[in-house]
Amino acid sequence: DAKTTQPPSMDCAEGRAANLPCNHSTISGNEYVYWYRQIHSQGPQYIIHGLKNNETNEMASLIITEDRKSSTLILPHATLRDTAVYYCILRSGGSNYKLTFGKGTLLTVNP
C-alpha cells in the first residue's frame, strides 16, 4: 500500500514552474523519496530521488522538508511533453526495495 498522499490532478502553464506536492507523514528513517512519471500509454520513467537533502538533476528538483514528512517535485520550466501522471513513492534503503505505486498526480501542462 502506498504511504504517500498526492493531489489527484494539477494544471500548469507552459514555461512556468510546476510544483508537485507529496505528503509522507509516516516516512521512516531509512526510506527514500522517489519520483517517477508515466506519460500516457508509456512505461514509467524515473525522475529523481532523495533521502534528506534537496536534490537536482537535469529533469527536476526535489525539495524535502526538514522533518521529511513532505516533499515537492519541481519542474522548473514545464513543457507540453511534461503532461503525465507523477508518482511519489517511498522506498526503503534496506531489503524492502519494491516500488509501490499509488494513484499519483495527473499534471496537465497547458499552452
Added chain:
Amino acid sequence: DTAVSQTPKYLVTQMGNDKSIKCEQNLGHDTMYWYKQDSKKFLKIMFSYNNKELIINETVPNRFSPKSPDKAHLNLHINSLELGDSAVYFCASSQGRSNEQFFGPGTRLTVL
C-alpha cells in the same frame, strides 16, 4: 537503441488460452521485474529476478510463471487466461535491487 523492449506490444486472445510475453534489456542490468497495470491504472509489481533468481513473488495466481533464461531476459508465461488478466504488463530492469528502474513500453493484453 531501445533499453528495455517487450514483445508483443498488443496481444488479443481468447479465455483459456496460454500466452507468453517476452522482455529483453540491453543495459547490462542484473535485476528485472514484471508489473501489471489494470484498468484503474494501478501499477503493481508481480515478480522480480536478480541474476536469474526469483526474489519477489507477489500474490499472483500460479497461472503466471516468469522465466529468466539469462540476465538480459525475463519472460512471462500465462496459462488459462481469464478476463481479469486483461491489463498492460510492464517489464523493468535495474542495476542492483535499490537503483532506479527502467521500464519497457508495455504489452497490452486483452482477453476476450
